[in-house]
Amino acid sequence: MTPELGQLALILALLLALAQGVLPLIGAWRGNRALMAVARPAAAGQAVFVAMAFGILVWAFLHFDFSVQYVAANSNLELPWYYRIAAVWGAHEGSLLLWILILNVWTVALAAFSQKLPEVFASRVLAVMGLVAVGFLLFTLLTSDPFGRLLPMPGDGADLNPVLQDPGMTFHPPVLYMGYVGFSVAFAFSIAGLLGGEMEQAWVRWARPWTNMAWGFLTCGIVAGSWWAYAELGWGGWWFWDPVENASFMPWLVGLALIHAQAITEKRGSLRAWTILLSIFAFSLSLLGTFLVRSGVLTSVHAFASDPRRGVFILAFLTIVVGGSLLLYALRAPKVVGGKPFQVLSRETAMLIGNLMFAVAAAMVLLGTLFPLLADALNLGKISVGPPYFGLLFPLLMLPVVLLMPFGPFLRWNKGDPAVLKQVLLRAGIAAVACAIVAAFFVNGQLKAIAGVATLVWLGAGVLLYMIKRWREAPAGRRYPAEMAGMLLAHLGMGVFVAGVLLSNSLSVTRDVRMAPGQTQHIGGYDFRFDGAQRTTGPNWRADQGLITVTRDGESVAVMKPQKRTYPRGQVQTESAVDAGFTRDLYVALGEPMDANNIEGAWSMRLYYKPFIRWIWGGGLLMMLGGFTAAADKRFRIKRSAVDAPTEKLILQENNA
Amino acid sequence: MSRLLPFFGFMLLAGLFGFGIWWNTQHDPREVPSPLINKPAPAFNLPRLDDPTQTVSKASLLGKPYLLNVFASWCIACAEEHPTLMAEGSQLGILLLGYDYKDAPDDAKNWLREHGNPYGEVITDRSGRTAIDFGVYGAPESFLIDAKGVIRYKHIGPLTPEVIAKKLQPAIAALKKETP
Numbered sequence: 163m164t165p166e167l168g169q170l171a172l173i174l175a176l177l178l179a180l181a182q183g184v185l186p187l188i189g190a191w192r193g194n195r196a197l198m199a200v201a202r203p204a205a206a207g208q209a210v211f212v213a214m215a216f217g218i219l220v221w222a223f224l225h226f227d228f229s230v231q232y233v234a235a236n237s238n239l240e241l242p243w244y245y246r247i248a249a250v251w252g253a254h255e256g257s258l259l260l261w262i263l264i265l266n267v268w269t270v271a272l273a274a275f276s277q278k279l280p281e282v283f284a285s286r287v288l289a290v291m292g293l294v295a296v297g298f299l300l301f302t303l304l305t306s307d308p309f310g311r312l313l314p315m316p317g318d319g320a321d322l323n324p325v326l327q328d329p330g331m332t333f334h335p336p337v338l339y340m341g342y343v344g345f346s347v348a349f350a351f352s353i354a355g356l357l358g359g360e361m362e363q364a365w366v367r368w369a370r371p372w373t374n375m376a377w378g379f380l381t382c383g384i385v386a387g388s389w390w391a392y393a394e395l396g397w398g399g400w401w402f403w404d405p406v407e408n409a410s411f412m413p414w415l416v417g418l419a420l421i422h423a424q425a426i427t428e429k430r431g432s433l434r435a436w437t438i439l440l441s442i443f444a445f446s447l448s449l450l451g452t453f454l455v456r457s458g459v460l461t462s463v464h465a466f467a468s469d470p471r472r473g474v475f476i477l478a479f480l481t482i483v484v485g486g487s488l489l490l491y492a493l494r495a496p497k498v499v500g501g502k503p504f505q506v507l508s509r510e511t512a513m514l515i516g517n518l519m520f521a522v523a524a525a526m527v528l529l530g531t532l533f534p535l536l537a538d539a540l541n542l543g544k545i546s547v548g549p550p551y552f553g554l555l556f557p558l559l560m561l562p563v564v565l566l567m568p569f570g571p572f573l574r575w576n577k578g579d580p581a582v583l584k585q586v587l588l589r590a591g592i593a594a595v596a597c598a599i600v601a602a603f604f605v606n607g608q609l610k611a612i613a614g615v616a617t618l619v620w621l622g623a624g625v626l627l628y629m630i631k632r633w634r635e636a637p638a639g640r641r642y643p644a645e646m647a648g649m650l651l652a653h654l655g656m657g658v659f660v661a662g663v664l665l666s667n668s669l670s671v672t673r674d675v676r677m678a679p680g681q682t683q684h685i686g687g688y689d690f691r692f693d694g695a696q697r698t699t700g701p702n703w704r705a706d707q708g709l710i711t712v713t714r715d716g717e718s719v720a721v722m723k724p725q726k727r728t729y730p731r732g733q734v735q736t737e738s739a740v741d742a743g744f745t746r747d748l749y750v751a752l753g754e755p756m757d758a759n760n761i762e763g764a765w766s767m768r769l770y771y772k773p774f775i776r777w778i779w780g781g782g783l784l785m786m787l788g789g790f791t792a793a794a795d796k797r798f799r800i801k802r803s804a805v806d807a808p809t810e811k812l813i814l815q816e817n818n819a
Numbered sequence: 820m821s822r823l824l825p826f827f828g829f830m831l832l833a834g835l836f837g838f839g840i841w842w843n844t845q846h847d848p849r850e851v852p853s854p855l856i857n858k859p860a861p862a863f864n865l866p867r868l869d870d871p872t873q874t875v876s877k878a879s880l881l882g883k884p885y886l887l888n889v890f891a892s893w894c895i896a897c898a899e900e901h902p903t904l905m906a907e908g909s910q911l912g913i914l915l916l917g918y919d920y921k922d923a924p925d926d927a928k929n930w931l932r933e934h935g936n937p938y939g940e941v942i943t944d945r946s947g948r949t950a951i952d953f954g955v956y957g958a959p960e961s962f963l964i965d966a967k968g969v970i971r972y973k974h975i976g977p978l979t980p981e982v983i984a985k986k987l988q989p990a991i992a993a994l995k996k997e998t999p
Contacts, residue, residue, distance in 0.1 A: 320895075435822075439825060442825075446829075453836070473836075473839075473840040474840060477833065477836050477837060477840060480833065480836075481830075481833050484829050484833075485826065485829055485830060485833065488825045488826035488829055489826050491822065491825065491826070492822040492823045492825075492826050495822055532832075532835065535835060535836075535838075535839045536835070731893070731895065732891075732892075732893025732894070733893075754946065758945050758946055
């Protein structure tokens with residue numbers, strides 16, 4: 163009976179979402195306060211019912227209710243409880259429900275923190291969120307019901323895909339969705355702004371912390387996903403340019419552009435149309451990502467079951483949401499050129515170049531991701547562009563960004579001072595070159611590795627120089643406001659990330675070996691000794707577990723236990739052993755026994771020495787932290803007085819062009 | 820006018836997606852044409868399941884066409900396919916050769932005892948090494964090999980009565996015409 167209650171809760175949530183999406187819009191249009199007041203209670207009610215539905219699904223998993231088809235397909239009696247919870251979002255229907263739940267978390271937060279916004283504006287924003295929820299609730303109820311029954315009820319279920327049975331998987335999707343869905347807030351702000359024709363810079367300021375938060379979550383989600391792929395897939399790679407990874411990377415790039423564009427719009431009033439367009443794009447790409455993953459239009463290692471009906475529904479939804487908002491943009495985007503003018507040498511220009519690069523990079527990734535589809539359309543056969551395409555173009559596009567980044571903070575709005583820039587160029591440049599020369603001796607002249615060190619020092623020096631400048635020039639207590647601290651953290655994170663990528667890429671050692679017990683391999687200064695393999699068992703798997711002792715100059719460094727697990731439904735899954743370190747990772751993946759009947763004999767295995775790979779995720783985490791820190795700036799807290807006071811009117815010029 | 824550009828750009832994209840969905844309903848996205856079609860099957864020499872001391876090789880099977888069906892006791896889709904093979908396998912008119920893939924022999928024997936054995940003969944590839952030569956993605960897969968040892972047709976995934984009637988039977992009929 164309970165699963166049917168879940169379905170009922172979703173239907174009620176849909177009705178409330180409809181109320182939340184339609185009535186406040188009418189109210190805002192007619193100036194009817196009663197209708198506008200519907201927004202908040204409807205949002206709260208919707209959230210309660212969605213949470214109830216989600217809770218019921220979790221409960222069904224925890225209590226092995228295999229009469230629910232989704233539960234039977236994704237869990238079994240042997241699956242430990244924590245993976246049974248993770249199994250809720252282990253497949254299509256449940257992850258959609260999670261999507262909706264998180265959309266509701268954002269909506270409720272928005273409803274709570276928008277109390278001081280002008281009522282008309284706030285109700286429009288909440289209404290847009292409601293309309294997005296309507297689309298997703300309809301999608302769930304019509305094509306992807308998680309509460310469908312299975313008769314007769316099986317005694318035991320199938321299994322959660324063993325690839326997903328990893329701690330990283332339990333929190334990768336929720337965090338990633340926090341990011342994806344978070345862009346709906348910036349989107350809602352933009353649509354509300356377009357609908358109401360508000361030209362004030364104020365709404366961009368209100369939107370900024372939300373964008374930063376969403377971007378921070380997205381960064382964290384991507385980092386977690388990358389880490390999971392590294393630890394779980396056993397290939398030692400951390401990024402594969404897989405369509406699903408690209409789907410999360412495109413909104414990330416556009417979100418990054420949006421963060422910077424919003425800063426310009428808020429502080430200088432310029433680029434307003436571009437900011438609106440970017441916030442539409444960021445959310446559209448999140449939706450597009452959902453479409454690409456769910457519709458089966460592209461095949462990927464993240465194989466979710468595809469169903470043409472779902473594809474058609476999402477395409478229709480996508481067309482309405484994105485097409486509609488772009489049409490609205492065409493009709494209502496600021497027709498007036500506003501804001502203060504700026505010269506060529508200014509912070510605006512630098513940020514614009516960055517913006518352009520991120521937008522082009524996102525377009526490049528989109529093109530690469532859709533290329534197989536294009537090739538099909540043009541009858542070119544089954545072609546996909548992989549790492550060669552992305553690996554060449556992406557660094558090229560990011561090069562100007564990295565080169566310009568240290569100057570950004572030093573450039574003033576409107577007009578930069580060439581003398582200051584020269585000083586930065588000189589100091590950071592000398593530091594970078596000096597460190598690169600020193601590094602060259604350590605890395606045997608590997609160009610990529612040298613470039614990695616130079617980039618880190620170049621960006622790090624930029625951050626450091628700016629911190630020193632602020633320390634000297636600004637009064638104590640006002641030296642590093644949160645917004646600026648966040649920016650510095652994120653920029654430093656970029657340096658750490660690039661250094662990690664280039665160093666690990668060029669200095670890694672991989673070796674496929676056949677090892678008999680007692681044999682030793684020497685890699686990257688470490689001795690890997692194979693001490694044989696044996697059988698072991700876990701809560702729901704059996705495994706052959708290798709024992710590898712790593713020593714360096716005779717001193718013990720690590721004991722590693724890579725496994726080859728067999729799950730109850732016969733799926734085989736490699737569990738690599740990773741010895742993590744600040745400057746290097748050691749990584750062992752178990753292959754096959756040379757003689758299948760004698761696991762105590764020799765094994766094929768793959769050994770990796772990966773220097774500085776952890777810096778890739780460290781850089782990502784710094785960027786995330788930067789996003790969150792900037793969002794916490796006091797400047798973004800809405801004061802009632804600031805809103806009620808006559809908003810600072812901009813000098814608007816009619817655009818006659 | 821320039822403000823409409825993003826809208827038109829998106830509509831173009833939406834058109835492409837619409838095409839993609841239509842295309843996928845017409846074609847099986849997994850169906851990568853096997854490079855082995857009309858090429859000689861890779862040489863193999865594998866032990867029989869019922870008597871591992873005896874082996875079956877490509878050479879020993881020359882002269883008659885046969886259908887090589889990759890299966891395993893751990894494979895759920897194979898269990899789905901099995902009733903079809905039980906019902907129609909004997910009516911194919913050619914040898915149905917079971918290819919037990921990455922499987923423990925005892926598990927496979929139990930599985931066949933439980934579900935029935937539609938195969939004329941069963942060979943085992945415990946390490947899965949020969950399967951690599953065949954380009955096997957996973958079980959089940961089926962290869963139609965003619966009297967000269969050339970692969971003529973390949974099916975990925977479970978054989979269904981529909982696939983057998985529409986694709987496999989015509990392919991077998993074509994073989995029979997060639998070699999009377």
